[in-house]
Amino acid sequence: MNDTAFDFDRYDRIRPIRWTGDALELLDQRKLPFEVGYVRCDSSEAVADAIRALTVRGAPAIGIAAAWGLVLAARSVDAADGAEAAAKLQPAIDHLNAARPTAVNLAWALARMRRVLVSAGSDWRDVIEAEARAIADEDLAANRRMGALGAALIEPGSNVLTHCNTGSLATAGFGTALGVIRAGVAQGRIDEVFAGETRPWLQGARLTVWELQQDGIAPTLIADAAASHLMKSGRVQWVVVGADRICANGDVANKIGTYQLAIAARHHGVKFMVAAPSSTVDMDTPSGELIHIEERDPGELFGIGGNRTAADGVGAWNPVFDVTPHDLVDAIVTERGVIENPDAGAMREAFGG
Ligand SMILES: CSC[C@H]1O[C@H](OP(=O)(O)O)[C@H](O)[C@@H]1O
Secondary structure, eight states, X not given: OOSSOOOGGGGOOOOSEEEOSSOEEEEOTTTTTTOOOEEEEOSHHHHHHHXXXXXXXXXXXXXXXXXXHHHHHXXXXXXXXXXXXXHHHHHHHHXXXXXXXXXXXXXXXXXXXHHHHHTOOXXXXXXXHHHHHHHHHHXXXXXXXXXXXXXXXXXXXXXXXXXXXXXXXXXXXXXXXXXXXXXXXHTTOEEEEEXXXXXXXXXXXXXXXXXXXXXXXXXXXXXXXXXXXXXXXXXXXXXEEOOSEEETTSOEEEETTHHHHHHHHHHHTOEEEXXXXXXXXXXXXXXXXXSOOOBOOGGGGSEETTEEXXXXXXXXXXXXXXXXXXXXXXXXXXTTEEEESOOXXXXXXXXXX
């Protein structure tokens, strides 16, 4: 087991977001794993549409995409300085921000872009392009740091279960929970990785399995419904997931199904780890019941891959996130460090507020 040397390049070749200098290219995650292709966005409206359609998805990734979307919007704005530009770009900021409600990274990235814009001078275009690049570069560095910090919590010989997709496809690269898993496998701490399919959009079956295969890691796919049975068998020691918003008391919003994994994990003595960059921490939201949970088209439940499986005329309810209370979380890992048994006091100590 090697705790320090780590060949990131081997485990970090997927880039879901590419800035070409005059457009944003997004790896179309609706088409994976059988088609690897990029969608070209040359306007902020196209980026907002791509975020809403899950062409690009994953909390950090949608923040990064939105930051570049603002750079695209700036191409059609004349302004003498950043303050004037900020006023003219506010509609584009609002439109991007409205694309999805739950992941705080979207609002965080746009607020950060606006903050540097309003105080910029005549070079405001260069300033926001540099800021968009910094947001992406910092996310990649944070993920690599989190990978090491989270993996260090996992005893050698462990097996882990993960949910949804929290890898390179959901971030600037390397991933959050999947970054912990990549580092844990590379260091010989993790023997077997179980991936939940993550209905209805199948981020696990379509994206996480594909990502890990690119690394030469062969995950075991399970039905979401098999997770408690797996934990009861004693075959996993950790559940490792990402987050879309971590509240001031440590409550965690994440992909639907995470909450029941946390309940089952606590019942079966399996440790529960949340890995997310500090850009996912929202100290302005006191607790999880205040988080806007996105509800998507019920039609996502009626079929798979364009083939209908549900009877005609059936209704459906499709919340795509849920909230895990902090007292079911054993550790929150960010690039700033590990918070064990998170609560409001521990979050305040780590993030202020
Ligand atoms: C590191 S991504 C965090 C989070 O985003 C995913 O949601 P979606 O695929 O709907 O964008 C999922 O909740 C991941 O855990």
